[in-house]
Amino acid sequence: MPTPAHTSLEAIVRAGRAILEAEGLAGLTMHRVADAVGVRPPSLYKRVRNRGELVRLIGSDVARELGQTLDEATPGGDPRADLRSIALAFRSFARARPQAYRLLFDPLPDDWRPDSEAGREAVDVLFRVLSAVMGPAEVLPAARTLVAWAYGFVSMELADTFRLGGDVDEAFAFGIERLMDALAPADAMHDQARFAPAKSVFPDPR
Amino acid sequence: MPTPAHTSLEAIVRAGRAILEAEGLAGLTMHRVADAVGVRPPSLYKRVRNRGELVRLIGSDVARELGQTLDEATPGGDPRADLRSIALAFRSFARARPQAYRLLFDPLPDDWRPDSEAGREAVDVLFRVLSAVMGPAEVLPAARTLVAWAYGFVSMELADTFRLGGDVDEAFAFGIERLMDALAPADAMHDQARFAPAKSVFPDPR
DNA sequence: ACCTGAACACCGTTCAAGT
DNA sequence: ACCTGAACACCGTTCAAGT
Numbered sequence: 001m002p003t004p005a006h007t008s009l010e011a012i013v014r015a016g017r018a019i020l021e022a023e024g025l026a027g028l029t030m031h032r033v034a035d036a037v038g039v040r041p042p043s044l045y046k047r048v049r050n051r052g053e054l055v056r057l058i059g060s061d062v063a064r065e066l067g068q069t070l071d072e073a074t075p076g077g078d079p080r081a082d083l084r085s086i087a088l089a090f091r092s093f094a095r096a097r098p099q100a101y102r103l104l105f106d107p108l109p110d111d112w113r114p115d116s117e118a119g120r121e122a123v124d125v126l127f128r129v130l131s132a133v134m135g136p137a138e139v140l141p142a143a144r145t146l147v148a149w150a151y152g153f154v155s156m157e158l159a160d161t162f163r164l165g166g167d168v169d170e171a172f173a174f175g176i177e178r179l180m181d182a183l184a185p186a187d188a189m190h191d192q193a194r195f196a197p198a199k200s201v202f203p204d205p206r
Numbered sequence: 207m208p209t210p211a212h213t214s215l216e217a218i219v220r221a222g223r224a225i226l227e228a229e230g231l232a233g234l235t236m237h238r239v240a241d242a243v244g245v246r247p248p249s250l251y252k253r254v255r256n257r258g259e260l261v262r263l264i265g266s267d268v269a270r271e272l273g274q275t276l277d278e279a280t281p282g283g284d285p286r287a288d289l290r291s292i293a294l295a296f297r298s299f300a301r302a303r304p305q306a307y308r309l310l311f312d313p314l315p316d317d318w319r320p321d322s323e324a325g326r327e328a329v330d331v332l333f334r335v336l337s338a339v340m341g342p343a344e345v346l347p348a349a350r351t352l353v354a355w356a357y358g359f360v361s362m363e364l365a366d367t368f369r370l371g372g373d374v375d376e377a378f379a380f381g382i383e384r385l386m387d388a389l390a391p392a393d394a395m396h397d398q399a400r401f402a403p404a405k406s407v408f409p410d411p412r
Numbered sequence: 413a414c415c416t417g418a419a420c421a422c423c424g425t426t427c428a429a430g431t
Numbered sequence: 432a433c434c435t436g437a438a439c440a441c442c443g444t445t446c447a448a449g450t
Contacts, residue, residue: 003431003433030424042425043434051424102313107365116369123370140372141380144362145355148381152358153350159313163322164329166346174347175354182388209414209450236443248444249415257443 007037009047013057020058021099025106028055052112059103059114066104067121069093074125079132080180086129087150087176094154101158105151134184142183149175213243215253215263223264227305231312234261258318265309265320272310273327275299280331285338286386292335293356293382300360307364311357340390348389355381 015036020028030051034041048054073089074082094101104114130146131139153172162168221242226234236257240247254260279295280288300307310320336352337345359378368374 003435005433029422031422039433040435041423042427042436045425046433105362105365105367107308107361138380140370141377142384144359144368144372144374144377145381145384148358148362149351149355150358151362152354152356155313155361156311156350156354156357159311161311162350164346166350168350171347171350174344175351178348178351178388179385182384209416211414235441237441245414246416247442248417248446251444252414 006039006043007047009057011037012044012047012054013061016054017058017061017100020103021097024099025055025102030054052109055103055108055112056114058100059108059112060118062097062100062103063114063118063122066090066093067119067123067125070122070125074129079129080184082129083133083180084176086126087146087172090150091154091157091172094158098158101154105155130183133180145183146179149179212245212249213253217243218250218253218260219263219267222260223267223306226264226309227303230305231261231308236260258315261309261314261318262320264306265314265318266324268303268306268309269320269324269328272296272299273325273329273331276328276331280335285335286390288335289339289386290382292332293352293378296356297360297363297378300364304364307360311361336389339386351389352385355385 012033016028016033019032019036023032028051030041030044033054034044037044044054048057069089070086073085076082104119126143126147127139130143134142153175156162157168162171218239222234222239225238225242229238234257236247236250239260240250243250250260254263275295276292279291282288310325332349332353333345336349340348359381362368363374368377
């Protein structure tokens with residue numbers, strides 16, 4: 001005689017996400033998730049292969065949310081304004097959910113990582129806007145410079161590694177302006193439509 | 207009747223560092239360290255308050271090593287060459303000991319973090335060289351831009367987050383050159399001796 | 413003075429047994 | 432079909448007891 005379900009994958013992922021944000025990755029335990037959804041720990045393994053898969057599901061949700069957030073931040077008028085807006089949106093996204101954000105960049109075991117499909121929109125938005133700003137010539141290294149800076153800055157800020165005083169908001173604004181100047185000198189401005197990639201640049205849909 | 211010591215703080219830290227590098231932070235357990243130095247886990251607590259303190263001691267060693275490495279990488283001739291050299295030395299330092307490197311930047315509980323004293327030399331070297339390259343005007347936000355980029359880049363590389371192909375060495379070289387151009391336009395070149403800070407800029411010796 | 417076994421409160425995960 | 436208790440192999444840490 002079948003026992004009725006007491007929980008669901010969706011409830012588990014939602015509870016896991018809340019626990020992650022409140023307690024950090026180390027605090028995201030199967031016992032605590034089980035408590036939160038009202039079952040015993042072994043029952044979780046009916047919906048989820050193991051703790052790593054739960055982390056992967058949460059991280060994939062976060063990656064998709066980031067893509068959507070960046071997309072909404074880029075109305076598509078002035079490419080340079082859009083790029084600035086991406087940087088600001090990225091930072092406030094991370095600050096609003098610092099633990100979830102870390103899942104996107106932390107060195108995790110392969111099967112804990114967000115699905116690469118889930119990160120595609122975020123990557124696409126960046127390449128679209130960056131191509132519009134600087135043309136197609138060196139978009140890949142330029143994107144890496146920009147992402148490395150934004151990720152590094154926000155991570156250091158969240159880790160409280162900026163310990164020399166000074167205005168952190170100002171340092172962020174300083175960085176984005178100087179980087180845009182460095183990557184797209186004024187004479188290299190390009191028409192957005194012309195260089196927007198026809199389709200996703202993301203190579204490996206899982 | 208006193209029992210002779212079977213181990214030492216130095217042996218514990220050295221063993222801990224080896225285990226950290228081989229197994230990652232999660233693999234650095236008191237049980238494994240105890241095995242490695244030839245005692246039972248409870249004995250470790252004679253030398254070390256807890257696991258966090260062990261992590262802090264290891265991280266402080268790493269921070270001092272980084273400072274020494276950066277210092278040796280900056281002969282002090284051409285400031286721009288020195289700055290490039292700092293970036294390259296930072297990257298190869300991290301790649302040679304990726305797990306230890308993470309202790310310098312990861313968001314850790316306060317009492318797990320490297321002593322701030324331990325990081326002073328690395329910070330000083332950067333400020334000295336950067337002041338020589340660009341003058342004192344905006345050194346703090348410029349240093350933050352540079353460090354955020356270098357840390358972000360190397361961390362993404364170590365986490366294997368660069369998944370779009372392309373040449374990663376080239377992207378690193380691209381980044382450092384563009385950043386130097388952006389932070390220190392040719393007409394802002396300054397005499398090194400004139401702007402080198404007289405003493406450490408580090409504010410809070412612990 | 414240092415080391416140890418036993419103990420406690422946790423983990424992730426498996427599995428046989430229940431309904 | 433889903434849930435559970437019991438179990439196993441781990442953790443960090445404390446403490447009384449040994450030498």
